[in-house]
Amino acid sequence: MTxxxxxxxxxxxxxxxxxxMQTPGFGICIYAIMGYMTIIDIDxxxxxxxxTLVKHPRFSSLLIEKDKRLGKYSWKRTKVDIDKHVFAPxxxxxxxxPDEFVEKFVSSLSRQTxxxxxxxxEIHILNVKTSDxxxxxxFKIDHSIGDGVSLISLVxxxxxxxRSSNNPGVEYLPVxxxxxxxxxxxxxxxxxxxFLSFWTGFLIVYYTLIDLIMVLATMLxxxxxxxxxxxxxxxxxxxKRFVHRIFDLDDVKLVKNxxxxxxxxxxxxxTEAGLSRYLNTRYEKHTENGxxxxxxxxxxxxKNLRIRAGISFNLRPSPSVKDLIEVLDxxxxxxxxxxxxVGIVLVPLTIALEDEPLAYIRRAKSTMDRKKLSLAPHxxxxxxxxxxxxxxxxxxxxxAKNVSYKTTVGFSNVVGPKEETNLFGHPLSYISxxxxxxxxxxxxxxxSYGNKLVIAVAADEKLIPNPHQICDDLHNSLQxxxxxxxxxxxxxxxxxxx
Numbered sequence: 001m002t003x004x005x006x007x008x009x010x011x012x013x014x015x016x017x018x019x020x021m022q023t024p025g026f027g028i029c030i031y032a033i034m035g036y037m038t039i040i041d042i043d044x045x046x047x048x049x050x051x052t053l054v055k056h057p058r059f060s061s062l063l064i065e066k067d068k069r070l071g072k073y074s075w076k077r078t079k080v081d082i083d084k085h086v087f088a089p090x091x092x093x094x095x096x097x098p099d100e101f102v103e104k105f106v107s108s109l110s111r112q113t114x115x116x117x118x119x120x121x122e123i124h125i126l127n128v129k130t131s132d133x134x135x136x137x138x139f140k141i142d143h144s145i146g147d148g149v150s151l152i153s154l155v156x157x158x159x160x161x162x163r164s165s166n167n168p169g170v171e172y173l174p175v176x177x178x179x180x181x182x183x184x185x186x187x188x189x190x191x192x193x194x195f196l197s198f199w200t201g202f203l204i205v206y207y208t209l210i211d212l213i214m215v216l217a218t219m220l221x222x223x224x225x226x227x228x229x230x231x232x233x234x235x236x237x238x239x240k241r242f243v244h245r246i247f248d249l250d251d252v253k254l255v256k257n258x259x260x261x262x263x264x265x266x267x268x269x270x271t272e273a274g275l276s277r278y279l280n281t282r283y284e285k286h287t288e289n290g291x292x293x294x295x296x297x298x299x300x301x302x303k304n305l306r307i308r309a310g311i312s313f314n315l316r317p318s319p320s321v322k323d324l325i326e327v328l329d330x331x332x333x334x335x336x337x338x339x340x341x342v343g344i345v346l347v348p349l350t351i352a353l354e355d356e357p358l359a360y361i362r363r364a365k366s367t368m369d370r371k372k373l374s375l376a377p378h379x380x381x382x383x384x385x386x387x388x389x390x391x392x393x394x395x396x397x398x399x400a401k402n403v404s405y406k407t408t409v410g411f412s413n414v415v416g417p418k419e420e421t422n423l424f425g426h427p428l429s430y431i432s433x434x435x436x437x438x439x440x441x442x443x444x445x446x447x448s449y450g451n452k453l454v455i456a457v458a459a460d461e462k463l464i465p466n467p468h469q470i471c472d473d474l475h476n477s478l479q480x481x482x483x484x485x486x487x488x489x490x491x492x493x494x495x496x497x498x
Contacts, residue, residue, distance in 0.1 A: 014063060016384070016388045017147075017340025020384070023397045025236070026400070029114070029437055030434075031139065032138075032151065032432075033433075035133025036426045036429055037426070039127050040137060042125060045137070046086050052328060053158055055329075056154060060077055061077050062075070062116075062117075071388070073144075081118075085121060086122070086125065088125040091127060093128055098130045102128070102136055103242060106138055110436035110437075120144065123140070133429045143435070147314065152415075152416060152447075156417055157328060158328070158423065158424065207371075208373075212376050218403050224306050224307050224407055225305045235405075235463075238460050240460060242456065243457050243467045243468055244432040245468075246452050246453070249450075252478065255481045257491075258485035259485065265364045269481065270477050270481070273354075273473075276353055280300055281473075298353075305351045307408045308407045309409045312411075314341070315343050316341040343376070343380050347411070357480045357481055408440070409442045410442070411444055416450075418450065420449070430452055432456045433454075444456070
């Protein structure tokens with residue numbers, strides 16, 4: 001039995017986000033499903049965890065309730081018994097349908113709660129070969145510990161820390177996508193930008209007000225159209241299925257470069273097109289007055305569907321890998337660079353079968369450009385924080401749930417390392433992030449890793465019995481985009497792609 005002993009008597013107050021996640025009925029857990037290229041050596045894996053992940057203050061702390069009425073909590077460091085956090089069931093390596101087994105295993109985890117008498121995380125190791133990996137480690141982490149962006153940074157820090165310790169004197173930092181440096185600009189360009197800044201300032205105020213009005217209206221009365229993927233009250237506790245699909249990230253980059261848009265714009269277009277395909281299939285056969293009606297038209301989508309996605313915006317720069325390594329080495333404190341500092345914005349999705357496939361991407365870019373100018377996510381975070389401080393977490397949860405119940409889908413896109421890495425002593429094949437406890441019937445997460453893009457879908461079992469079809473429709477939509485940009489001659493050296 002391996003135990004990490006940390007003696008710290010002081011308690012650290014939990015952030016408003018962490019407090020929100022502990023409110024009854026709002027227990028959100030993050031699942032990081034990690035596929036490995038080799039069979040996992042359990043003892044080696046545990047030892048690597050003790051040397052890295054467990055040294056992080058949040059992964060070696062209890063969340064102590066201080067004021068039940070206002071929902072106040074604090075973090076208190078404790079001893080970590082790794083054997084009480086890592087589980088490895090005995091499995092038949094030759095079992096039938098291993099992919100289905102892993103999916104059902106993750107689904108069963110979502111029905112269980114984490115033990116509050118120990119740090120709020122656990123890992124389940126499944127040494128069984130699937131179509132995408134030779135073994136799988138499922139990390140279940142209470143959302144109060146941190147958001148997805150922070151956790152990905154921590155994973156990279158763990159990988160870099162162990163590589164550096166194995167090669168003293170050599171610093172290894174995983175390569176993350178970086179922004180290009182802006183070139184020097186002339187005085188006329190500066191003057192032009194000064195004039196444009198006034199217009200930009202007006203647009204920021206305008207779009208912020210519009211978004212805040214829409215959130216308030218949603219909280220009070222405005223709700224999405226009832227569709228086969230729209231959840232109702234109580235959907236957060238209903239059984240979920242978790243599936244994923246691995247795409248070629250180069251296909252996304254090809255479309256991105258051809259259309260002169262961002263990766264996020266392409267993925268929003270993929271989401272809109274994929275959901276249009278999926279809903280069209282669901283509406284092809286529907287029941288009306290107890291009888292089955294089969295529509296003859298290829299387009300069976302109802303008109304004027306109101307479907308919106310709740311998109312998470314990280315309001316704080318993600319902690320650098322170097323800073324987190326120093327935290328793990330106890331050379332630096334977290335000091336505000338960790339936690340749940342996330343804002344939400346509502347994005348309308350146009351559900352329709354377009355004759356011109358690239359219209360989805362153009363519309364997504366236009367929408368996301370407007371959302372980037374809006375300060376609504378910051379304002380919403382401040383409003384929730386005020387609700388928590390003055391009325392307690394229950395009031396904030398009620399407001400958040402009222403918005404989520406009236407929207408349809410959750411969306412996130414997290415950028416991972418550009419290169420494949422070795423994590424906890426084993427080569428990592430893919431990362432598939434997802435979550436449970438959200439008051440939504442459908443959540444779609446995108447995660448890049450090396451030259452791969454993972455689409456992870458969390459779906460309500462009753463409303464969406466075929467989540468793999470959503471993955472198929474998302475993948476087919478991306479392929480249609482790729483073929484369209486090549487056919488239109490928007491790709492240089494398209495002959496090399498054949």
